[in-house]
Structures are given as structure tokens and as C-alpha cells.
């Protein structure tokens with residue numbers, strides 16, 4: 001009876017290790033986004049504006065849009081230097097929305113702001129939003145939420161409102177959120193099962 005007990009224990013140990021590693025990677029990837037998030041809210045605090053709260057669905061959409069940009073080089077016609085109205089349009093935008101459980105109806109009032117900064121140097125990333133035309137949007141009281149996504153040299157900020165047309169209606173069906181919750185439950189179960197087996 002000893003052998004099956006041990007293989008179950010090691011199987012649990014191995015799988016939780018894998019889950020912990022996945023979570024670790026997710027967290028590492030978030031650094032430049034967290035920097036920008038904090039930087040933008042400090043900028044808003046200086047202007048006596050309320051901090052923007054993180055919106056998971058806007059995060060998701062920002063990631064999907066960054067993914068569309070990632071093959072494009074940084075030029076003077078894309079990113080923070082974009083002339084309003086000449087932003088690249090994506091024919092598959094509705095697909096990107098639906099991948100994030102969103103629709104045109106609850107994202108229409110949102111604001112998508114892509115920027116390209118080689119190496120995503122944190123100080124340059126921040127000024128590309130706070131010291132460009134984008135600062136007018138960051139300074140706008142109608143925005144209450146924010147999502148940030150990045151791929152390669154591209155970082156995308158999506159602003160949301162607290163009106164139905166810009167709510168980006170956050171559901172709980174975010175992948176990373178599920179992963180971390182699953183990981184937490186899994187680890188607690190591991191400790192339970194582990195202690196029972198070791199008794």
C-alpha cells in the first residue's frame with residue numbers, strides 16, 4: 001500500500017510545482033504593466049484625480065491588441081505619435097473583443113492607446129503616455145478604469161468608464177484569475193492530502 005500512496009503524493013507535488021511555475025511566469029510578465037499602472041495613477045494623483053482601477057477585461061483586450069501590433073516596427077505613424085484618426089484599424093477587432101468576453105456595446109466609450117518603445121524602458125513608456133496627446137485622456141475625469149497589455153516593444157493602455165457603454169463589464173472569467181485561484185485551491189488541497197498521507 002506504500003507505493004501507490006507515494007506516487008499520488010509525488011504526482012500532486014509535481015503538478016503543484018508546475019502550477020506555481022506558471023503563476024511565477026505570469027507575475028514576471030506583469031512588471032512593466034505594474035510600473036505603468038502606478039506611474040499613471042501617480043500622474044493622476046498630482047492632478048487631484050481619482051486613481052484608475054484595474055479592469056481585467058480591459059487588460060485582456062489590451063493584451064490582444066498589443067499582440068496585433070507586435071510585428072510592426074516603431075515608426076512615427078504608430079504609437080504615442082499617432083495623429084488622432086489615423087490609428088491602425090483591425091478588421092478582426094470584433095474577434096478580439098469576443099475573446100475577452102466583451103462587445104462593442106460595453107466598450108464603445110473606452111479609449112485604446114498603443115505606444116511603441118524599444119525595450120519598453122519604464123521611464124520612456126510612462127512619458128509616452130503622460131507627456132503626449134494621450135495625457136489629455138489620462139487627465140479626463142470620465143475614465144475610471146484601466147487595462148494594460150504588452151507584447152515585444154508594444155504597450156497598450158485601455159481606459160474604461162463607469163457608464164454601461166464603457167464599463168468593459170468585468171466578469172470573473174479571466175484566465176489568469178482562474179489560474180491563480182485554481183493554484184491556491186490546489187496547493188491547499190496538496191497540503192491537506194499530504195498531511196493525511198503522512199499521518
Ligand SMILES: *[C@@H]1O[C@H](CO)[C@@H](O)[C@H](O)[C@H]1NC(C)=O
Pocket residue numbers: 076077083
Ligand atoms: C514620418 O517620417 C517621415 C520621414 O522622416 C516623414 O516623411 C513623414 O511625414 C512622417 N509622418 C508623420 C505622420 O509625421
Ligand SMILES: *[C@@H]1O[C@H](CO)[C@@H](O)[C@H](O)[C@H]1NC(C)=O
Pocket residue numbers: 074080116117118124125126127128129131132
Ligand atoms: C516615446 O518613446 C520613444 C521611443 O519609442 C521615445 O523616443 C520618445 O522620446 C518617447 N516620447 C515621449 C513623449 O516620452
Ligand SMILES: *[C@@H]1O[C@H](CO)[C@@H](O)[C@H](O)[C@H]1NC(C)=O
Pocket residue numbers: 047135136139
Ligand atoms: C487636466 O485637466 C484640468 C481640468 O480640466 C486642467 O485644469 C489641467 O490643466 C489639466 N492638466 C493637464 C496636464 O493637462
Ligand SMILES: *[C@@H]1O[C@H](CO)[C@@H](O)[C@H](O)[C@H]1NC(C)=O
Pocket residue numbers: 170171172177180
Ligand atoms: C478574481 O476575480 C474576482 C471576481 O471578479 C475578483 O473579486 C478577484 O479580486 C480577482 N482576483 C485576482 C487575483 O485578480
